[in-house]
Amino acid sequence: MTERSLADRVLDGDPRAVARAISLVEDDSNAGVELVRRVFARTGRAYLVGVTGPPGAGKSTLVDRLTAEIRQSGRTVGIVAVDPTSPFTGGAILGDRVRMQMHASDPGVFIRSMATRGHLGGLARATSEVALVLDAAGKDLVLIETVGVGQDEVDIVRTADVSIVTLVPGSGDDVQALKAGIMEIADIFVVNKADREGADRTAASIEAMLSLQSFGAGAWRPPIVKTEATTGKGVVELLETVMRFREATAGSEPRRRRARAEWRIRELLAERFLRHVEDRVLAAGELDRTLERIAAREIDPYSAVEDIMGRACPEHSRRAI
Ligand SMILES: Nc1nc2c(ncn2[C@@H]2O[C@H](COP(=O)(O)OP(=O)(O)OP(=O)(O)O)[C@@H](O)[C@H]2O)c(=O)[nH]1
Numbered sequence: 001m002t003e004r005s006l007a008d009r010v011l012d013g014d015p016r017a018v019a020r021a022i023s024l025v026e027d028d029s030n031a032g033v034e035l036v037r038r039v040f041a042r043t044g045r046a047y048l049v050g051v052t053g054p055p056g057a058g059k060s061t062l063v064d065r066l067t068a069e070i071r072q073s074g075r076t077v078g079i080v081a082v083d084p085t086s087p088f089t090g091g092a093i094l095g096d097r098v099r100m101q102m103h104a105s106d107p108g109v110f111i112r113s114m115a116t117r118g119h120l121g122g123l124a125r126a127t128s129e130v131a132l133v134l135d136a137a138g139k140d141l142v143l144i145e146t147v148g149v150g151q152d153e154v155d156i157v158r159t160a161d162v163s164i165v166t167l168v169p170g171s172g173d174d175v176q177a178l179k180a181g182i183m184e185i186a187d188i189f190v191v192n193k194a195d196r197e198g199a200d201r202t203a204a205s206i207e208a209m210l211s212l213q214s215f216g217a218g219a220w221r222p223p224i225v226k227t228e229a230t231t232g233k234g235v236v237e238l239l240e241t242v243m244r245f246r247e248a249t250a251g252s253e254p255r256r257r258r259a260r261a262e263w264r265i266r267e268l269l270a271e272r273f274l275r276h277v278e279d280r281v282l283a284a285g286e287l288d289r290t291l292e293r294i295a296a297r298e299i300d301p302y303s304a305v306e307d308i309m310g311r312a313c314p315e316h317s318r319r320a321i
């Protein structure tokens with residue numbers, strides 16, 4: 001299969017080509033880069049929905065329900081489930097696959113699981129590249145599920161058009177704990193497992209947190225939606241809230257997308273530059289020796305970096321003089 005025909009087949013929405021293309025971009029291979037180049041102009045149409053939250057909050061069940069609801073309206077869906085393959089949350093993958101089986105035979109749905117490990121170029125970028133392929137394949141909405149624990153996940157959510165933070169009753173303390181990271185990026189809060197005791201209390205503690213922030217006139221204030229993903233209760237309302245957010249923020253969408261482009265460019269540039277330095281500037285074993293010298297206090301990190309920078313970009317040292 002030539003890359004040209006692969007790109008064309010992705011644009012036609014051919015599921016086998018999409019699967020192959022995703023593997024290529026995930027591996028950060030040259031063929032993946034070439035594919036992104038070829039399809040990029042035809043992307044930007046899908047709406048990217050990030051769903052994050054603590055392990056076991058019901059994100060997959062919710063994504064599954066949202067998918068069913070979106071399909072009702074005839075729109076197509078791509079799903080990216082970032083598998084928590086860490087030792088702490090391992091074992092969820094099979095459950096996800098089984099749960100999502102009901103959509104497996106639906107050509108309007110494409111599901112891809114991604115491992116959190118082994119992404120040289122960063123998980124967040126791999127995720128946004130996979131979403132880009134699904135976008136190119138014509139999926140109307142792309143749902144991205146991640147466990148909200150670390151910076152990687154916050155970055156992934158930043159690549160979405162809308163971020164849904166899923167919490168469950170009894171997570172009052174978690175609300176505080178999550179506050180610093182994931183809470184800030186929520187456009188919509190979901191209190192899932194609303195069938196359980198304490199859903200109102202959790203909603204109230206989110207509300208209390210929101211009341212500490214000021215929202216300007218006309219600014220979007222994250223609403224709190226209660227759901228029961230297992231029965232589907234509240235899912236219609238959640239989807240309506242997503243669409244309401246999309247309408248309310250349509251005016252600022254170009255700005256959001258520009259911010260996302262900036263973030264991607266900066267990340268890509270930093271990574272490529274670092275790779276260039278490691279491959280082309282540093283001699284074999286030099287980095288290790290430098291680290292040892294720093295640890296032994298023979299040199300300081302700034303001088304070490306200045307030296308490397310001077311060799312990587314001669315104009316840098318000229319300016320420094
Ligand atoms: N009682 C109740 N249980 C739910 C609800 N939603 C999901 N669950 C259950 O919670 C468990 C975890 O659901 P998942 O959808 O796998 O949660 P997740 O957030 O995707 O989990 P990870 O991907 O492992 O972080 C499953 O046993 C679900 O059946 C709900 O609304 N009420």
Ligand SMILES: [Mg+2]
Binds near residue numbers: 145
């Ligand atoms: Mg899950």
